Amino acid sequence: xxxxxILIDPQLGRNIGNTARAMLNCGLQExxxxxxxxxxxxxxxxxxSAGADIVLDNAQCFENVESATADLHRLYATTxxxxxxxQEVMTPRHFAKTVTPLYQSGQRIGVLFGPEKCGxxxxxxxxxxxxxxxxxxxxxxxxxxxxAVLILAYEIFLASSLNxxxxxxxxxxxxxxxxKEEVDGFLDQLLDELxxxxxLRPEHKKSIMxxxxxxxxxxxxxxxxxxRTLRGVVSSLVNPNGIFSRPRRRxx
Amino acid sequence: xxxxxILIDPQLGRNIGNTARAMLNCGLQExxxxxxxxxxxxxxxxxxSAGADIVLDNAQCFENVESATADLHRLYATTxxxxxxxQEVMTPRHFAKTVTPLYQSGQRIGVLFGPEKCGxxxxxxxxxxxxxxxxxxxxxxxxxxxxAVLILAYEIFLASSLNxxxxxxxxxxxxxxxxKEEVDGFLDQLLDELxxxxxLRPEHKKSIMxxxxxxxxxxxxxxxxxxRTLRGVVSSLVNPNGIFSRPRRRxx
Numbered sequence: 068x069x070x071x072x073i074l075i076d077p078q079l080g081r082n083i084g085n086t087a088r089a090m091l092n093c094g095l096q097e098x099x100x101x102x103x104x105x106x107x108x109x110x111x112x113x114x115x116s117a118g119a120d121i122v123l124d125n126a127q128c129f130e131n132v133e134s135a136t137a138d139l140h141r142l143y144a145t146t147x148x149x150x151x152x153x154q155e156v157m158t159p160r161h162f163a164k165t166v167t168p169l170y171q172s173g174q175r176i177g178v179l180f181g182p183e184k185c186g187x188x189x190x191x192x193x194x195x196x197x198x199x200x201x202x203x204x205x206x207x208x209x210x211x212x213x214x215a216v217l218i219l220a221y222e223i224f225l226a227s228s229l230n231x232x233x234x235x236x237x238x239x240x241x242x243x244x245x246x247k248e249e250v251d252g253f254l255d256q257l258l259d260e261l262x263x264x265x266x267l268r269p270e271h272k273k274s275i276m277x278x279x280x281x282x283x284x285x286x287x288x289x290x291x292x293x294x295r296t297l298r299g300v301v302s303s304l305v306n307p308n309g310i311f312s313r314p315r316r317r318x319x
Numbered sequence: 320x321x322x323x324x325i326l327i328d329p330q331l332g333r334n335i336g337n338t339a340r341a342m343l344n345c346g347l348q349e350x351x352x353x354x355x356x357x358x359x360x361x362x363x364x365x366x367x368s369a370g371a372d373i374v375l376d377n378a379q380c381f382e383n384v385e386s387a388t389a390d391l392h393r394l395y396a397t398t399x400x401x402x403x404x405x406q407e408v409m410t411p412r413h414f415a416k417t418v419t420p421l422y423q424s425g426q427r428i429g430v431l432f433g434p435e436k437c438g439x440x441x442x443x444x445x446x447x448x449x450x451x452x453x454x455x456x457x458x459x460x461x462x463x464x465x466x467a468v469l470i471l472a473y474e475i476f477l478a479s480s481l482n483x484x485x486x487x488x489x490x491x492x493x494x495x496x497x498x499k500e501e502v503d504g505f506l507d508q509l510l511d512e513l514x515x516x517x518x519l520r521p522e523h524k525k526s527i528m529x530x531x532x533x534x535x536x537x538x539x540x541x542x543x544x545x546x547r548t549l550r551g552v553v554s555s556l557v558n559p560n561g562i563f564s565r566p567r568r569r570x571x
Binding site: 085088089091092093094117118119160202203204207208209210211213214217218221224225228 | 337346412459470477
């Protein structure tokens with residue numbers, strides 16, 4: 068299935084309508100919204116979608132990014148700004164070429180888009196495998212939200228029909244590539260243990276330290292087994308020879 | 320200079336605002352409007368342009384396609400539909416690669432966009448060198464006008480910075496490639512003479528015959544000298560050994 072477009076804190080219903088139209092123009096149908104406006108699905112939204120009801124009616128709403136991305140294997144984010152975070156930065160075209168063989172072989176891919184005015188927060192950027200930077204006039208770089216979605220959807224649509232993308236293959240089985248919820252579970256465990264251990268101090272640097280750690284592990288493709296192994300590593304470090312040294316499932 | 324975006328009979332000010340923003344995002348500044356709504360430059364248009372005032376304030380308005388394209392060397396059109404006209408159909412990417420070395424060496428390029436609801440008329444399509452077809456989901460193919468402009472502007476912007484497009488060169492001097500007004504002048508002369516000669520009959524097929532003739536000559540790259548030669552050919556055919564057998568400048 069095509070990648071999922073995920074709008075975080077979208078502020079305007081019209082942008083959601085335009086986004087739905089742009090997505091369906093390019094064959095994409097799966098839209099997720101994190102904290103959209105209460106009345107986002109109104110007549111104006113529908114009018115601007117120009118008939119892309121299948122996208123609007125199936126759009127899923129979430130309270131946070133974590134839950135919106137739990138079932139995905141790989142997460143990317145769009146941003147126009149340079150950040151100081153250590154991350155792969157790619158063009159929409161490179162992104163599309165990279166993920167096409169992945170989603171065509173069953174992986175679920177998601178792309179995060181920040182709110183209209185301020186873009187994504189660093190904490191969200193710390194959750195992703197890589198950052199997509201849309202090439203833009205440096206003197207007028209603020210993209211409309213639905214226009215940014217269109218560029219991504221367009222490149223995905225084009226890459227899906229190019230032979231070269233189908234000719235590339237992953238050189239490992241992907242059936243057990245870890246989902247984001249597994250990685251998040253491990254990270255929660257790790258950060259929790261680090262917090263208890265007094266590592267995340269001083270307090271005002273805590274969130275940055277957490278983000279940087281999330282960022283490191285979000286950039287790796289891990290299998291479920293590898294995540295379980297890491298959980299076991301943390302558990303056994305914290306509790307050597309203890310009854311909790313075997314990995315536990317994260318409570319749902 | 321980057322290609323010119325030409326909106327024919329745009330119906331909604333908001334599409335013009337969104338178009339100006341999308342253009343400037345990609346570094347394009349030259350917008351032309353053929354028969355826009357009277358009040359097109361209103362507050363809403365400006366708000367949606369998000370600061371792309373340089374595009375809106377310099378936009379030129381025209382009463383017809385001929386005058387809007389008179390100073391251009393090459394004209395292309397966007398369309399989502401298949402037509403029965405004999406024309407090169409290309410992707411936005413191919414278009415961008417093709418025209419980048421041309422406008423970088425001084426040719427003026429224009430792209431026609433039809434009105435929101437119905438697209439371009441065949442008569443306008445008959446004036447162009449080639450047709451650009453944006454790849455789209457065949458089951459949901461109606462692109463928003465500003466989204467269509469964005470796709471073209473994005474591909475132009477990308478191609479402008481790619482080395483391979485700069486590496487390609489034209490293998491003939493372009494300084495005297497004919498402008499559209501020169502070609503139009505020749506075509507006006509030709510059609511006028513054909514009409515007088517009774518060739519364009521029956522009357523109800525006249526416009527189709529005219530369009531098909533325009534189409535043929537619009538697909539050729541001609542130099543100014545070649546156009547003058549053709550004018551001479553027509554003149555001398557019509558008036559053998561006459562005083563008008565030498566090419567005249569078209570009255571301005």
